[in-house]
Amino acid sequence: MIGPFAPADQQGVLDLILSIQRDEYGIAITAADQPDLSDIPAYYGPGAGGFWVARANGRLVGTVALKDIGSGAVALRKMFVAASHRGRAAGVAQALLDTALAAARDRGVTQIWLGTTDRFVAAHRFYEKNGFARVEAEALPPDFPKMAVDNRFYARLVV
Template sequence: MILPIQRDEFGIAITAADQPDLGAIPEWYQTGTGQFWLAELDGQAVGTVALKDIGGAAAALRKMFVKPEARGSVGAAQALLDAALAHARMNGVATVWLGTTDRFTAAHRFYEKNGFDPVAVEDLPDAFPRMAVDTRFYRLAL
């Protein structure tokens, strides 16, 4: 579900091999305060989001992808983000960081509407798991 959005919809040259976390979700995301969520619509996967525990009461929001048919009024993106942030708050996370690409302009508006503030790359914590395609970064204080 994630690769077609990245490659076909947005033209990002990325492969599954570039994202080893997707083959090791329990080990990568479901440790410490981390978790991985999947949204379904009519029995089909339509969205994902993950939190990666990066220590120091911080987490990285990652793998936020929603298929076009589940965007907008369907509300899958908001439901996924709400679940991730509720989980973070319940588990003592004080700051959520995220990285995205310049191409995801609708995502930028979505994150900003949800209280995320843009930050410079040099402001990221050392433990932030930056992907090569990340060019824009955000922070949310909980």
């Protein structure tokens, strides 16, 4: 169900993420506003980074990424799950996060940071349930890749 990103996943990743951002949540954002998605291996691959996708019945239904930001820290990025596969019963979001956390541990990461929008209320509860604590933007590391739509931030130690 969860596996590393492959170049053949490129269009499915764009379609999933943009449909959730724009169609579900009305966020005015394009692929051009997210240059990380134009070359996923180059952006997310170095250091402790990585990008994973979730599939169900051959269809891409979720994504999660880690971006190495130095000093033993990563940014959790691109955590998206298709509406049809959300919720505890489906388990897709938890499987994606567990994959990213295991990779972070295996790669010697000590802290994970993330930014999100205040519109993703269910995601806030999910992150908090998984040990993330809300932090102010001023607490973010200098190399944190903040997006224009990010207005809510979290951090978690990797144990």
